[in-house]
Amino acid sequence: MHDAVAADHGPSQMSTINRNPNPTLQPAECISLSMCCSLFPACQCRTEASRYRILRDLQIESEADLFGSYCRFVPRRHLLRILNKERVTNHLATLLEDQKLLHELSTYISPGQGETCHCQDSLCTGSRIILASLIRIGKEGLVENLHNESNPRVCDKSLPFSGKNPLPDSLASLDEKERQLFKYAQLQLRSHYLRKVDLGIQTFERLEELDEEAALPFLLVDKWETPVDEDFTIIRRIGIDVDHHNLGEASDDFALKTFKRRPGGGEKNIFREEFIANQQTPQHDRIVPVLAAFKHRQEFHFIFPYANGGDLKKLWETYSSSTTAWYSPQWLLGECLGIAESLAVTHQPTATIEPGTQHILAPRLHADIKPRNILCFERIEGGEQSFTLKLADFGFSRRVNGDSTLEANQVTHIKTYRPPEYELEDIINLNYDVWCLGCVYLEFITWAVLGWSAVDNFGYIRTSETNDRRTSSVRGYDIEDTFFRKVAHAPRLYDLSGLKPKIEKRTEITSKKTAINQHVFRFGRGKTRISCEVKDSVKSHSNTIRNHEMCTPEFRKFLNFIETRMLVIDAGTRASSKEVEIFLRGMMNAQLNEV
Incomplete structure (x- = not known):
């Protein structure tokens, strides 16, 4: 096609060819070959047709920004395929004929297999994005000027060209409209x-802040799935393009946790606390890990593995132990052991810290153990479905002092599963979590023996048992869904401790002009002592399960341990998380020995 070349056309004139800066791209090449098609450079319609096909293919493969921005992005593999070396060479061949220069430019733009960009970054896409942006404004000839620059030679890693990073001198010939079009094109x-x-090395101060103008490589998984909207965060299920992460998960589905913006930038502090908490959380296969942490468009984000089985509460609601093939009492005991292991390693971390890391693992109180924070990961074993449970959400966790205690007011209030010492004590210890776990275990066995409806009804029964009226200043009944109730112990009649006379002055208005002043004498003696006890409804419920025909001997033994070692009012005599782990491991070993 280009054998007949005009003598006055050479490579140096490539960048000076005049083109429409905002062309109307044609869907095909010339309908018929005219005289201009046989000359070099080829007629503009051939170049425009090539442009059209490239831009069309990029548009087809582009993905929308899930956050509602004007941005789109082209997945890396499609960008490499559409603008491979051969296609780039063919496109540039419509503009110049020098084969040596064609080869140099195509290598600069589209490094082939086994080649890397001159920047030596294996993830760099060469200068493909720069070329495509120039194609969009009909100025791809300027790529020769970019190639000729050596200090520095730009590539896609140099992007974006914006206010803080102005266009290089090689693009100085662009007018203002072309500059704006180029900047817009690069964003697409x-x-x-x-x-x-790497939470062992990265600190909050070194948190990665991503370029706001570029899209995140997130893909919509299920448009009908509703995000989980919590007090401080929104959790979405997302896909991440496989060529845009090294998060190392078998699935391409992830959970994105975004912190809601708050007045005065309060979300930054909440995110920071959770970031530090995850830094100091041990790596354990029964703890859900943080995969990524970053700031993008003024919002803070975490990425976690996606729990395709939901949380433990959802599992109870969805499946019945009596009709589910994967369920067995051994499975339940094994999963309870796994959660106990994760809690024990959180309370007493034993991980060896590598030199150069920025933190030291210390005992931590999880402080928010509940079914919603135990996630279920589906697995397939021998063609059969099953689930692995993992402890999640360390956002409210707190580092515990050297004496293994923590001030109660530093711990976030947990409604249903909070232990009694939260109400009565100023200091709490790590066994706070053990009470919460005992509550969850009791509900877990309830589901296994009686089904989800019994778990739901158990909560209603607990609510019907109220605190002693004398323990609260609230008028009427103090109703709470907890596993314990507060009781008052009035002083005995002969207890004269604290005997004090009190005089109360009252004024009674008898008419508009008269009033009677009264002095009332009262005696106060002794102080009413407040304590806690496990609710009778909880004890009765445990007995109902124990006497049910579906309750196995292992479950009866487990129930006894929950009642006598975990749901214990006195935190000092309550079992530690390590003791819970040892108990359950002993039960599992006994099961294996029987087999």
């Missing part, structure tokens, strides 16, 4: 690459 092609966070 770029996306971030998400790297797995």
Whole structure:
């Protein structure tokens, strides 16, 4: 096609060819070959047709920004495929004929297999995005000027060209409209690459802040799935393009936790606390890990593995132990052991800290153990479905002092599963979590023996048992869904401790002009002592399960341990998380020995 070349056309004139800066791209090449098609450079319609096909293919493969921005992004593999070396060479061949220069430019733009960009970044896409942006404004000839620059030679890693990073001198010939079009075009092609966070090294002060103008490589998984909207965060199920992360999960589905913006930037402090908490959480296969942490468009985000089985409460609601093939008492005991292991390693971390890391693991109180924070990960074993349970959400966890205690007012209030010492004590210890876990275990066995409806009804029964009226200043009944109730112990008649006379002055208005002043004498003696006890409804419920025909001997033994070692009012005599782990492991070993 280009054998007949005009003598006055050479490579140096490539960048000076005049083109429409905002062309109307044609869907095909010339309908018929005219005289201009046989000359070099080829007629503009051939170049425009090539442009059209490239831009069309990029548009087809682009993905929308899930956060409602104007941005889109082209997945890396599609960008590499559409603008491979051969296609780039063919497109540039419509503009110049020098084969040596064609090869140099195509290598600069589209490094082939086994080649890397001159920047030596293996993730760099060469100068493909720059070329596509220039194609969009009909100025791809300027790529020769970019190639000729050596200090520095730009590439896609140099993007974005914006206010803080102005266009290079090689693009100085662009007018204002072309500059704006170029900047817009580059946004439609770029996306971030998400790297797995190393919480042992990375600190909050070194948190990765991603370029706001580039899209995140997130894909919509299920448009009908509603995000989980919590007090401080929104949790979404997302997909991440496989070529845009090294998060190392078998599934391409992830959970994105976004912190809601709060007045005065309060979300930053909440995110920071959770970031530090996850830094100091041990790596354990029964603890849900943080995969990525970053800031993007003024919002803070975590990425976690996606729990395709939901949380434990959802599992109870969805499945019946009596009709589910994967369920067995051994499975329940094994999963309870796994959660106990995760809690024990949180309370007493034994991980060896590598030199150079920025933190030291210390005992931590999880402080928010409940079914919603135990996530279920589906697994397939021998063609059969099953679930692995993992402890999640360390956002409210607190580092415990050297004496293994913590001030009660530093712990977030837990409604149903909170232990009695939260109400009565100023200091709490790690066994706070053990009470919460005992509550969850009791509900877990309830589901296994009686089904979800019994778990739901158990909560209603607990609510019907109220606190002693004398323990609260609230008028009427003090109704709470807890596993314990507060009781008052009035002083005995002969207890004269604290005997004090009190005089109360009252004024009684008898008419508009007269009033009677009264002095009332009262004696106060002794102080009413307040304590806690396990609710009778909880004890009765445990007996109902124990006497049920579906309750196995292992479950009866487990129930006895929950009642006598976990749901114990005195935190000092309550079992530690390590003792819970040892108990359950002993039960599992006994099961294996019987087999």
